[in-house]
Amino acid sequence: MRSETVNRAAADSASSVAASAHVTAALRDFLDTDPYSDASGSGERVRGVEPFTGTEVDRFASNTPADVEAAYRTARIAASAWAAQSVEHRAKVLTRLHASLRRHESLLLDIVQYETGKARIHAYDEVLDTFNVLRHYGVMAAKYLRPTRRRGAIPGLTRTEVTRTPLGVIGFITPWNYPLTLGATDLFAALTAGNAVVHKPDSSTTLTAIFMRRLAIAAGLPPEVWQLVPGPSSEVGPALIAEADGVSFTGSTAAGRSIAAETGHRLLPTALELGGKNPMVVLSDADLPKAVEGAVRGSFSSAGQLCISIERIYVHEDLYPVFCAHFAEAARALELSAEFAYGPGMGSLGGPKQFERVSAHVEQARSVGATVIAGGHPVPELGPHFYAPTVLTDVPASAELHREETFGPVVSVYPVASDAEAVAAANDSEYGLAAAVYSRSHGREYARRIEAGMINVNEVYPASWGSIDAPAGGVKASGLGHRHGAEGLHQFTHTHTIAEQRLHPIAPAGQLDQAKFANAMTGALSVMRALRMK
Known part of the structure; x- marks a missing residue:
């Protein structure tokens, strides 16, 4: 049986190498040019690693501070003309892009998998989110941005309205883990509000941004209003923030604090989505099979490299033994693969850095007494960065992953004596990004007590994140500002109150x-x- 597994894994690995080559060729055909030219600067050429295979590939010539300054000059000129267009005109770009995305869906899924190593179903999560954002803002942007009447100081004598204007040029710094959702789709609210953007996608996932930018240009977006400037964070980041009229950053809390200090000094509007150690609470009356199924999706989607994934689970002691047994069994049953096709339950970690962090967290937890009931080991026969879905129990406070974000397919399960204790444990964290509550009868009641920006009842992340009309964001050390809804658009605008007085x-x-x-x-x-x- 072991021999058959290894042989199949070797075949899958060879298949993934061939598929990766196919993706690169298909992308070049689509762009009809060097696929990295849209992002190339005047700096040194960057090399990256394909997550599935570990193969090193050329990425692009990195940007320098001088390149960033040039991008801002171009974007500022273009921003004036773009802002002068009607909201309806800008929104039509999104609706046309929605249709174009459908035609290119398969290739886009290939590119996301190629750059991130995630399973295809989890790449589709990003495509689905993009469809949702384009549809919502394409339909609602005009309503969100139109002048609104407010009651005046003296009824009948004071006519008051609120108007909104774009900030100007927004500096975006986006991460590698969700290169479509966070590295391309996230920009459309700012663009639809009439801003231009200077965008630093992560160096390892720039292809996705290039591809989406090309589709957006074909849908009517002026190319100058979306400037791509990937490169080393230490060089590109400060230059990008120094020139911006507003900043959007998704990444670690440590980096977010540093950015907030800089933008706070300049009083720049700033949106930050930062770290999380997201809890799931299984109350005493939970539907156990549903809770187990949710725990699997919430913990192992995109190999746990999801800002709103579950990393700690609190289960009422009456359900704890059965929950742990079924959850461990389900984790062990997940199929891992490097296939560019639907079917596998999990893909690879994003690269060597994340693989090393996950491995180190699990081994350190083991060394201080944690028990591994599923996974806890690499899967090298599938690829260099595959790690088995891992479930831990008996995790002491001295384990680094007890409070620190792992950002991988690793989750800790803890018993609690009461539902109130479960909520208290969920809140015992500096973070407050997302959470989930499973209960047959009082999930909403307990959800209101949890200190998080996005809380799901009888579901994990898709319910709150997919409610696109509602704001998505964190509290405490998990960030500032919001995505989605009117709030996601308004944060990229200046608000003006205009009051006209009559008669007296x-x-x-x-x-x-x-x-x-x-x-x-x-x-x-x-x-x-x-x-x-x-």
């Missing part, structure tokens, strides 16, 4: 001396209160 000023004038003015205003406000006027 809000001041003593004419026959209305100061005493009469004061009496009149006090009386008017009393009437408004009595009538419950806003």
